[in-house]
Amino acid sequence: MTRKDLLDIESLTREEIEHLLDQAAPFKELFTRSVKKVPALTGKSVLTLFYEPSTRTLSSFQVAAKRLSADITTFDVPHSSAVKGETVRDTIATLQAMRTDYIIVRNSMPGLPKVIAEATRASVINAGDGAHAHPTQALLDGFTFREVFPQTDGKKVLIVGDILHSRVARSTSNLMRKLGIEVSWLGPGSLVPKHGPRDIKRFTSYDEAMAWGPDSIYLLRVQMERQDTQYFPSLREYTKLYGVTQERFKHIADQGIYLMHPGPVNRGVELCDEVMEYDRSLIDQQVENGIAARMAVLYWLKPQSEDSSS
Ligand code: CP
Numbered sequence: 001m002t003r004k005d006l007l008d009i010e011s012l013t014r015e016e017i018e019h020l021l022d023q024a025a026p027f028k029e030l031f032t033r034s035v036k037k038v039p040a041l042t043g044k045s046v047l048t049l050f051y052e053p054s055t056r057t058l059s060s061f062q063v064a065a066k067r068l069s070a071d072i073t074t075f076d077v078p079h080s081s082a083v084k085g086e087t088v089r090d091t092i093a094t095l096q097a098m099r100t101d102y103i104i105v106r107n108s109m110p111g112l113p114k115v116i117a118e119a120t121r122a123s124v125i126n127a128g129d130g131a132h133a134h135p136t137q138a139l140l141d142g143f144t145f146r147e148v149f150p151q152t153d154g155k156k157v158l159i160v161g162d163i164l165h166s167r168v169a170r171s172t173s174n175l176m177r178k179l180g181i182e183v184s185w186l187g188p189g190s191l192v193p194k195h196g197p198r199d200i201k202r203f204t205s206y207d208e209a210m211a212w213g214p215d216s217i218y219l220l221r222v223q224m225e226r227q228d229t230q231y232f233p234s235l236r237e238y239t240k241l242y243g244v245t246q247e248r249f250k251h252i253a254d255q256g257i258y259l260m261h262p263g264p265v266n267r268g269v270e271l272c273d274e275v276m277e278y279d280r281s282l283i284d285q286q287v288e289n290g291i292a293a294r295m296a297v298l299y300w301l302k303p304q305s306e307d308s309s310s
Contacts, residue, residue: 002302005117005124008133009174017178020296021143027299028292030067040299041070046102047095049075050127054106056263056287057127057136061104064294070102088112092119101303105129121304125297131165137262138171140293142179144286145216148258153180158209160242161220161270162191162231168262169220173200184212187220187242190231206241206248216258216282219244219270235269244271249278258282 001016009017030036046065050058058074065072095103096119104125105113110132117124128134142152149155157176163169163185173183177199184201185192186209192202203209222238232238239245244252244259249272252259258280259271265283267273275281 002300004302004304005113005126006135006297006301007114007117007124007126009135009138009171009178010133012135012178014178017139017142017175020139020293020300021146023296023299024139024143024289024292027067027295028289031288031291037067037069039069041065041068041101044068044070044101044303045099046070046072046104046298047075047098047100047122048072048104048127049077049091049095050104050106051077052106052108052128054127056290057106057134060287060290061125061127061136061294064291064298065102067291068295068298070298073100088115089119092116095122096120102298102301123301123303125301128167131167132170134167134171134262135175136290136294136297137168138175139297140286140290141168141172141218141260141262142175143293144260144282144289145176145181146179147285147289148282149215152176154182155180155216156182156184156212156214157216157218158184158186158203158212158214159218159220160186160209162223163187163220164191164193164231165223166220172218172262173197184209184214188232188238210251210255214257216260217244217252218260221262221264222266222269239269243269244275246272246274249274253278253280256280260286263287 048058048061062072100122103116103122104127105116106127108130110130113124113126113129126133126135146152159169176183184203186203189204259275260282
């Protein structure tokens with residue numbers, strides 16, 4: 001089965017997720033070769049449309065598209081007509097006129113990628129829409145986790161931090177649960193939603209969460225930019241209660257627990273410097289795997305702009 005768009009994880013089946021993760025593996029193998037390119041998307045055009053800042057996701061999509069031999073255009077949002085008051089509808093009409101095959105969009109407005117997807121023949125990939133979804137981050141997380149634990153059923157992942165404002169927490173929790181992984185959340189009571197999936201355990205203390213026996217701990221970035229209210233007293237207090245401090249890191253390393261983080265990392269807040277050197281830190285692996293996972297997504301989606309001979 002193929003799809004036109006990738007907007008969230010909810011709409012994917014376990015089979016589709018596993019198919020994408022299986023597809024990502026041979027793409028990753030390419031990276032060790034002297035020629036890292038395949039002609040899979042020769043003649044196809046990819047447009048990136050990022051209304052919010054990004055380091056990893058944008059550059060990862062750019063590399064992924066180039067390695068598939070697609071032509072990529074980066075829409076220069078800060079200098080585009082969007083800042084001159086052009087409506088999203090008019091921007092969509094412009095994109096449609098360009099006859100691009102793939103549109104990769106990041107925006108603070110939840111649901112905007114869906115609006116664009118419904119209005120264009122291009123395949124739309126959600127690269128993060130507000131606090132709603134970040135499906136390719138979830139796929140790269142699942143791919144990374146599966147490299148360490150090929151049998152995912154019954155494994156345990158503890159996600160720590162600002163769950164409430166995190167599209168990564170939402171998408172990655174959904175993907176992990178679809179792979180049969182037990183998920184739990186730890187964070188300040190004000191940042192861990194009380195409503196939501198019943199199978200997700202909620203913890204408010206690190207000791208309690210560690211006693212649950214996670215195989216991996218997934219640290220979220222503290223997102224000051226999404227907080228219009230102060231949800232915890234201070235960053236120092238946050239680190240003390242929820243950060244991987246030197247003391248906590250020692251315990252984590254003794255237990256052999258893997259550490260993950262979507263980036264960008266706030267060193268000294270979510271984690272101490274020592275984590276970056278930890279042999280069970282998967283953070284760099286996540287970045288590398290992002291390219292392979294995004295290649296798999298681009299290869300899998302089928303734009304309606306394709307003619308019958310393609
Ligand atoms: N993980 C992630 O989305 O990072 P960027 O904001 O740098 O793209």
